Amino acid sequence: MNRMPVAAIMYDFDRTLCTKDMQDYSFIPRLNMTEDEFWKFSNELGQSEHMDSILAYMYAMVKKSRERNMPLLRNDLVEMGKNVEFFDGVKDWFKRISDFGEKLGMQVEHYVISSGMKEIIEGTEISKNFKSIFACEFLYDENGNAVWPKTDVNYTNKTQFVYRINKGVLDVANDVDLNRSMPEDSKRVPFCNMIYIGDGLSDVPCMKMMKAYGGYSIAVYRKKDSKVEDLLMKDRVDFIYPADYSENTGLDLTVKNIIRKMAVCGLLYDENHEQKKEILGR
Numbered sequence: 001m002n003r004m005p006v007a008a009i010m011y012d013f014d015r016t017l018c019t020k021d022m023q024d025y026s027f028i029p030r031l032n033m034t035e036d037e038f039w040k041f042s043n044e045l046g047q048s049e050h051m052d053s054i055l056a057y058m059y060a061m062v063k064k065s066r067e068r069n070m071p072l073l074r075n076d077l078v079e080m081g082k083n084v085e086f087f088d089g090v091k092d093w094f095k096r097i098s099d100f101g102e103k104l105g106m107q108v109e110h111y112v113i114s115s116g117m118k119e120i121i122e123g124t125e126i127s128k129n130f131k132s133i134f135a136c137e138f139l140y141d142e143n144g145n146a147v148w149p150k151t152d153v154n155y156t157n158k159t160q161f162v163y164r165i166n167k168g169v170l171d172v173a174n175d176v177d178l179n180r181s182m183p184e185d186s187k188r189v190p191f192c193n194m195i196y197i198g199d200g201l202s203d204v205p206c207m208k209m210m211k212a213y214g215g216y217s218i219a220v221y222r223k224k225d226s227k228v229e230d231l232l233m234k235d236r237v238d239f240i241y242p243a244d245y246s247e248n249t250g251l252d253l254t255v256k257n258i259i260r261k262m263a264v265c266g267l268l269y270d271e272n273h274e275q276k277k278e279i280l281g282r
Contacts, residue, residue: 004107005266007259008165008189009097010206012198013114013121013135016220016243018084022116023061026080031064038064054115054154058136062146072146074119074138081123087220089245089252094129096247100256104263109189113161115153115202132170134161155202159209162196165189191215193262195255199243200227207237216258220251 014021021035028038038060046056065072094110101108109131112121118135121127136153138146151172153161160178164170168188169177184190191213196206199220207217217236220243221228231237241251 004105005193005262006189007101007106007108007193007195007262008111009108009195009197009255010111010113010162010165012203013112013116015199015222016197017090017126018086019222022084022120025083025085027061027077030070031068033064052152052154054136054152055149058138058149058152071144072138073144074140074146075144077117077119078123081120081127082125084120084124086126087243087245089247089249091126093245094126097255101259104259106259106263106266108259111165113153113158113206115155118151134172156205158206162194162206162209165194166191192265195258204236207231211235211238218251218254
């Protein structure tokens with residue numbers, strides 16, 4: 001029996017699935033800081049030191065925790081995931097879309113590609129739905145304290161994780177297989193079977209990658225403005241929708257239509273392949 005073709009839906013996390021930056025729910029209040037205070041410190045640190053903005057916020061998490069004599073422990077970050085709040089429809093979205101794809105003969109897989117914290121995402125109630133979570137992560141010492149960035153997912157290196165999904169090389173330590181040449185028809189998830197869902201400019205490299213390679217990109221928003229409309233008008237994304245994942249919303253119906261198209265294209269590809277095999281076998 002042939003394996004079902006795979007469709008991969010990749011999501012940013014902050015302001016895409018959850019309603020704001022994930023640190024805002026529990027981590028920043030624990031520091032007795034406001035969201036504006038923490039992010040102002042992080043952004044100014046990055047600018048003054050000419051740092052990658054993601055490394056700057058990870059350092060800010062460590063520094064501010066130490067200043068308050070609060071250990072930054074992995075288990076604590078995971079526990080904070082329980083307080084993350086999601087947009088409407090998110091919690092039942094993954095099973096609903098996967099079940100829809102299965103009826104069409106497609107295996108739908110869900111992935112996170114986020115500049116947020118992997119530890120916090122793992123603690124959320126939706127984490128079990130993801131095949132892999134690619135996000136920032138700390139390395140911890142023998143006492144469990146965060147001491148160094150283990151993984152940094154910034155706006156441009158997000159695209160490497162799209163390639164990992166494409167080739168089925170999900171171990172971030174495995175660069176050998178990631179960079180190995182591979183025939184297109186042997187890649188696990190073709191680009192034409194990919195959908196990227198994000199919320200804005202930080203997702204543009206992945207969104208443009210989808211447009212260039214035959215996949216699909218969708219920008220979601222809480223409030224429509226000129227920035228999100230600009231993404232559509234400049235062909236950086238295929239569609240824009242409110243961040244409502246409920247059944248029969250525009251987002252829901254469009255993703256289902258894309259999966260329908262993937263299923264039909266898969267059937268046509270298989271028919272073409274079988275006809276060629278028949279001719280070669282004569």
